[in-house]
Amino acid sequence: MKLINNVLSLFYPRLCASCGDALQQNEQCICLNCMLHLPETQFHKEHFNPLRSVFDGRVPVEETTALMSYKKANHTQKILHNLKYKGQKEIGAVLGEYLGGQLLTEERYRGIQYILPIPLHPKKQRKRGYNQSEWIAKGLSKGMGIPYLTDVLIRSQFTDTQTKKNRFARWQNVKEVFEVRNPEKIAYTHVLVCDDVLTTGATTEAAIRKLLEVEGVHVSVATLAATTF
Ligand SMILES: [Zn+2]
Secondary structure, X not given: OHHHHHHHHHHOOOEOOOOOOEOOOOOOOOOHHHHHOOOEOOHHHOOOOOOHHHHXXXXXXXXXXXXXXXXXXXXXXXXXXXXXXXXXOHHHHHHHHHHHHHXXXXXXXXXXXXXXXXXXXXXXXXXXXXXXXXXXXXXXXXXXXXXXOOOOEEEOOOOOOOOOOOHHHHHHHHOOOEEEOOHHHOOOOEEEEEEEEEOXXXXXXXXXXXXXXXXOOEEEEEEEEEOOO
């Protein structure tokens, strides 16, 4: 079987989602060299980190972190592009698990009970075939040893692509797009909302606001990347 795999990889090499080099047998999605050089923020190590300031004065959050910083033309951009638009959903699971392992090294993250991926609108998900945030949630779930729920935070209406709108227009656009179903599942728990990238935070803020309507809920945020820094 190993021989067949080796022969196959001669013709169809699996490529690193970051640098594009051929992956070794034991490497998943991203080569070891790129994993060692991810532009990691290490925000999880500090309660008062720069990502937290995105939510200050807007919505109460417990912990906030992003695995990587996102800058134009850095490898994060390539990785996220492959995750979202090239069908490479496994990247979400691999990096989610890696991030989950890091979070467990901090006491502040150990009380989290559920992971909630930010949902895509069903239309968009049908088109893409998957929700990248759900794959990140799968990875986080494995890394942290806690379940993820996809039947609580639900997207209720279609929104246009967000990229060309300013912050206020984005906020108008997203503020009513989420709803919470089965609220009893998360009442009096600490949940971790996850997504691929945090830009203005408007989408995440809208989701958190909805979740905070449930009695006794505490919300933390973890994304693979954040652009604001
Ligand atoms: Zn690489």
